[in-house]
Amino acid sequence: MRPVNVLTRNHVRVTGRAGAPVVVLAHGFGCDQNLWRLVVPALERDFTVVLFDHVGAGRSDLSAWSAERYSDLDGYADDVLAVCRTLDLGPVVFVGHSVSAMMGVLAAARDPGAFAGLVLLAPSPCFVDDPSTGYRGGFSVADIDELLESLEANYLGWSGAMAPAIMGNPERPELGEELTAAFCRTDPAIARVFARVTFLSDNRADLANVSVPTVVAQCSRDAIAPPEVGAFVHAQIPGSRLVTLDATGHCPQLSAPDETVATIAAFAGSVG
Amino acid sequence: MIPARETDDGRNPGAGATAGEDREMRAALAEDSAESLYENAPCGYLSTLPDGRIAKINATLLQWLGLRRDDVVGRRYFSDLLTVGGRLYHETHFAPLLRMQGEISGIALELRAADGTRLPVLVTSVVRYDSGGQPLLIRTTVFDARERRAYETELLRARREAEDERRRLQRLTRTLQATLLPPDLPEVPGLDVAAHYHIASPDEVGGDFYDLFPLGAGTWGLFLGDVCGKGAAAAVMTSVARYTVRAAAVYASGPSAVLADLNTVLVDRYRMHDPRFCTVVFGMLTPDASPGSFRVTLASGGHPPALLLRADGSADYVHIPGGQLIGLLPRAHIASAVVRLDPGDTLVLYTDGLTEARTAPGADERFGEQALLDFARRLGPVTAAEAVAAVRDLLDTLGTGVEDDTAVLAVHAPRRSVGS
Numbered sequence: 001m002r003p004v005n006v007l008t009r010n011h012v013r014v015t016g017r018a019g020a021p022v023v024v025l026a027h028g029f030g031c032d033q034n035l036w037r038l039v040v041p042a043l044e045r046d047f048t049v050v051l052f053d054h055v056g057a058g059r060s061d062l063s064a065w066s067a068e069r070y071s072d073l074d075g076y077a078d079d080v081l082a083v084c085r086t087l088d089l090g091p092v093v094f095v096g097h098s099v100s101a102m103m104g105v106l107a108a109a110r111d112p113g114a115f116a117g118l119v120l121l122a123p124s125p126c127f128v129d130d131p132s133t134g135y136r137g138g139f140s141v142a143d144i145d146e147l148l149e150s151l152e153a154n155y156l157g158w159s160g161a162m163a164p165a166i167m168g169n170p171e172r173p174e175l176g177e178e179l180t181a182a183f184c185r186t187d188p189a190i191a192r193v194f195a196r197v198t199f200l201s202d203n204r205a206d207l208a209n210v211s212v213p214t215v216v217a218q219c220s221r222d223a224i225a226p227p228e229v230g231a232f233v234h235a236q237i238p239g240s241r242l243v244t245l246d247a248t249g250h251c252p253q254l255s256a257p258d259e260t261v262a263t264i265a266a267f268a269g270s271v272g
Numbered sequence: 273m274i275p276a277r278e279t280d281d282g283r284n285p286g287a288g289a290t291a292g293e294d295r296e297m298r299a300a301l302a303e304d305s306a307e308s309l310y311e312n313a314p315c316g317y318l319s320t321l322p323d324g325r326i327a328k329i330n331a332t333l334l335q336w337l338g339l340r341r342d343d344v345v346g347r348r349y350f351s352d353l354l355t356v357g358g359r360l361y362h363e364t365h366f367a368p369l370l371r372m373q374g375e376i377s378g379i380a381l382e383l384r385a386a387d388g389t390r391l392p393v394l395v396t397s398v399v400r401y402d403s404g405g406q407p408l409l410i411r412t413t414v415f416d417a418r419e420r421r422a423y424e425t426e427l428l429r430a431r432r433e434a435e436d437e438r439r440r441l442q443r444l445t446r447t448l449q450a451t452l453l454p455p456d457l458p459e460v461p462g463l464d465v466a467a468h469y470h471i472a473s474p475d476e477v478g479g480d481f482y483d484l485f486p487l488g489a490g491t492w493g494l495f496l497g498d499v500c501g502k503g504a505a506a507a508v509m510t511s512v513a514r515y516t517v518r519a520a521a522v523y524a525s526g527p528s529a530v531l532a533d534l535n536t537v538l539v540d541r542y543r544m545h546d547p548r549f550c551t552v553v554f555g556m557l558t559p560d561a562s563p564g565s566f567r568v569t570l571a572s573g574g575h576p577p578a579l580l581l582r583a584d585g586s587a588d589y590v591h592i593p594g595g596q597l598i599g600l601l602p603r604a605h606i607a608s609a610v611v612r613l614d615p616g617d618t619l620v621l622y623t624d625g626l627t628e629a630r631t632a633p634g635a636d637e638r639f640g641e642q643a644l645l646d647f648a649r650r651l652g653p654v655t656a657a658e659a660v661a662a663v664r665d666l667l668d669t670l671g672t673g674v675e676d677d678t679a680v681l682a683v684h685a686p687r688r689s690v691g692s
Contacts, residue, residue, distance in 0.1 A: 028364070029364055030364030030365045031368050098364075139356065139360070140356075143356040143360070144357070144360075145357070146355055146356055146358070147356075147360040148357070149357060150360070150380070150381065150382075152428060153380035153421070153424065153428075154379060154380050221323070221349075222363075223349075223351055223363050224360065224363045224364070248324070249323065249324065250364070250367070251367065251368050251371070254367075255371065
């Protein structure tokens, strides 16, 4: 068994100013670290910027993926901590978009010393409504099944023959080049499991365990994480701050990069 | 056939449209203004602001949705027109990709009409930018995909079925493979034995085999072989070879006679219709007069040479030249040799899946016998289990370069502890 190289496994890239406060950008379900491309140039000027792909996404080592390890967010939180430990850059500001916000919550609860603070971008601790507590995540389990159908319907173009060429050959990045043309394309089997983990996890109880400075940044009109969910996250995390961005949609780093940069930079500058 | 017609101006009708046809076309096109084409095109048109708010929509799409223009323009977002699952897909995949690439095409989504019915569609969007490079507008075309979706659903079903079948085949292959190998090697008094079977492809039964079994009076038989080819036909020959060798070992006069018997059986069975052959090495182990030592008589039919790793750390091949492939010629020549296994020595039998492995996936270079010998010499004195573990590590390192199944069987005469 070869030792795990975390930096290759998660396709970790470090850019920006050396010695400056460290900002780790974690992408959500559906894409990879490319999602941050509009905010990276501005953040690089004042921060050390760490980008990575979750195992199973982008240019990560697909052979490191297993349905057991990544069947809940703990596996992903382990990876976040492993990346931080391997880089050994001191406490970081972790920016988690969407489902990655909850990975940050789990990781910070486990090892608060690794984090200077958390930026939870468009977070949702639980997408499915819970009538027993009156919690409204915005979706039903049937809705999530419908998403899985949408995923399935759009994976006809995925070539099963391409996966083995990339899997198990992380040392041959040229094999991955073919994939850059097909942006954010994921093995359907992996995407299916990640979709279930993303939309069926319930991390509401974990929010109270966050003890590091936290800002909750929600969008004005987000079909995935509505305002009351952002307010819930803010209320559950002791001492957190709530920021409502003018940005619309679920991906403010794409729809309003300047505003997103300003929010991250102001927070990272104050805690980093 | 269209009958030839006299034209107004006497032109040859074959040279172009007639004036009558011109008039017909002009009249038809007058009805087909750009505006009318937009509104009543056989597909849906939609223009949205960068945030998804609908700025313009054509009559075709409104009719599909069962909505009035006033209810939509300026009020609804594109994702509002989708099913909830489709909206999730839109927010997590469609919108981010569109934003990053400036276009996205052929995405399968479902529209939800006012009456609750669902309409499968294929959606293509392009971002239009202002002079400063900022997104100004998103233009979207929507195609009715009911027929197409039914066809794709059928494809998906067929793919799932094929995947299920493949899993079934792999289960069957594993089971069949297991029946061709001894479940566990027996305990041999005074000897340490170990084996490993490396499966190169989960889809096909390989043709390697081995066994180790008692022949009475302290004598043990062992063999290891490799049938050419893979799959069901190779599995049948493997099975025939295995039980023929086991049976022949009981009554034949020695290792060479065992392989000669196997050759006769295989030639007889296969020569007419399916010329097939195998390579086999067969050995007979008998305790030597010297305590703890064994005498090994090896017979080979075209098999790669066994490795002998000595107690002093040296290693060499046991070359048995002249042995011919088994099952090809009516009277194959079988060669044999005798080696002594002293305490601390290890004899390793293997198939050529190891030596024929590519040094890197796709490389022309093969691992080869010299590299294996160097590997054995670096290993130093080892037990049977250590030798097999080392070969397994080597196979792991060679990875997908190992294209064929590989069997390895090791026997080791343990060093004698003081007082025993």
